[in-house]
Amino acid sequence: MSRSQTLRQNTINQFIDCINNNILSFPLPSISILAEAFNVSRTTIRAVLNYLCQIGILLFDNNQYHLAREPTQKDKIACIFEKRSIQDKKVETYFYHLINSKKLLPGDHFNEIQLAKEINVSPIVVREFLLRFLHYGLIDNVKKGEWELATFDKNYAEKLYEFRSVLEIFALKAFLAQSDNHINWIKARELLQRHKNLQQNIQDEYKLFSTLDRDFHELILSCKENRFFLQSFDLISVIFHFHYQWDSSDLKERNSIAVSEHIAILTAILQKNEPLAIAALCRHLNTAKRSMQESIGRALAIKNR
Template identity: 45%
Template sequence: MARNKNLRESITNQLLDAIQLGHIDSPLPSQSALADLFSVSRTTIRYVINDLCDKGVLEQVGDCCVIGRLPVEDDGYVAAMSEKDIQTVEFETYFNDAIKNKHIMPGQEFTELELSKQSKCSTTVVREHLIRFSRFSLIENIERGRWRMVRFEKSYAASLFELREMLECHALSRFMNLPRNDNRWKQALYLLHEHRELRETVVSEYQAFSELDHKFHRLLLSASHNPFMDQFYDIISVIFHFHYQWDNSDLRKRNMVAIEEHMAVLSKMLSGDDIGAMGELRHHLQTAKRTMENSLIMDNLKPA
């Protein structure tokens, strides 16, 4: 029964997308033609059509089915995640937390089996994530099932910042062109309030900044509407958001500075000052770059 339900909801989402994109016109093709198109039974198609008729997206007019209105987001269904998908999300969270909490350090070796036991995820899920992660030269495969976290040099950090600046400056340009009724402007205003609140308590709660930092940069990148940027930022965030290889002795001071810089960017954005917002963002990214370069120097000075 669960399989049938998932199939019907999946076909409903596909039909809604086809209508929204204009791939299917009104009146709709026959149920037999739709069944062939989506490679399902006519029983499944009848269920989908009845469901969308109840929602008002479709209307039955004689022997024909016509489009009553364009679909909205609430007409569809949230796709059910498979067990593997769930484990993939769980392991990504575990792996990022392990780096954040310094359970996995630069130069450290580990095995897929160890991570599988610690995260309670299958070795297949662990291996696939490590392979994806290794493409960015942050971990390397030593031998079958064994990996090492790589130390990266100043040149790597410089390349990473070059990419980060391109992504975020492009996203900011897109953000500033969003219509004023876009909900993300409200999110930006609320985020500014959150920064002001944390600024008042940052001396004692400075570690709470990491979540706010993630929300700030994610909000900027959301305006790009580019899934490839999201994938790159997922990797970049492991380094910057989780302070990979950083000396955290001055974390409180760094976070206090970053809060002020975030607020400067958000204030310029909300006032409609495109040039000012871009200048503040570049200034913030340069501060982060200097921090990482200094931390790499300090790391190299530590005794082996």
């Protein structure tokens, strides 16, 4: 199968998904606008529209494309997308990459159809991923298929800190209550050593901390085997790192402090000293909150100049 044919079939399937999920409005906008939205050529869009007219989904009348009937899954061409779990992971990885590489910043607009084309996944996978963040105020739905990365104030950081504290302190207590032969104790020792290794090379490798930070908090939350814990942490982690990207001038210092705080928490955990571990965790979460608030303050100051 040629590359152009593969692209055309993917776009047909994406178009059908968008119709079924009310992402597109009728009559359809111009071919140029559709080509830009789907990130394909106008030639490809014309071929897609012609095909959908041929099978009776669209009707071309008075120089406009109208919806003739609701499409079904049988209308889709043999799907060439990867299985859903792989698509979910690709969307997550790509979205986080856009944030961490500063290709998406607070206030930026982006289109879910374009994202789907860039990642080569179904638009529905992208939409369902984005809806997770909508409930936490990380993104805003500007219009059908169009999104904006939200901007936050310091009060948002305070509320997020309160929720994160309740979540992680509860998980930490559950972690300490695990049996002595649980594999998480081995993971905690290995994670402590990784932190010590990074601490020795923090001047040169401080940017590696984000991965270590994710592993640290995931380990604590994983003990409950509660999908809601991990989903909540996923969103919180993105929000915190999202704001740190606004100003990287003190990133090395922040990460150095965070590594030391993680080491203190892990050491107390391995000693099974609950009061000490909780106190160390609270200090760490408070530091993260303060850093986020300072980052927000600097960003707002620059914006208001």
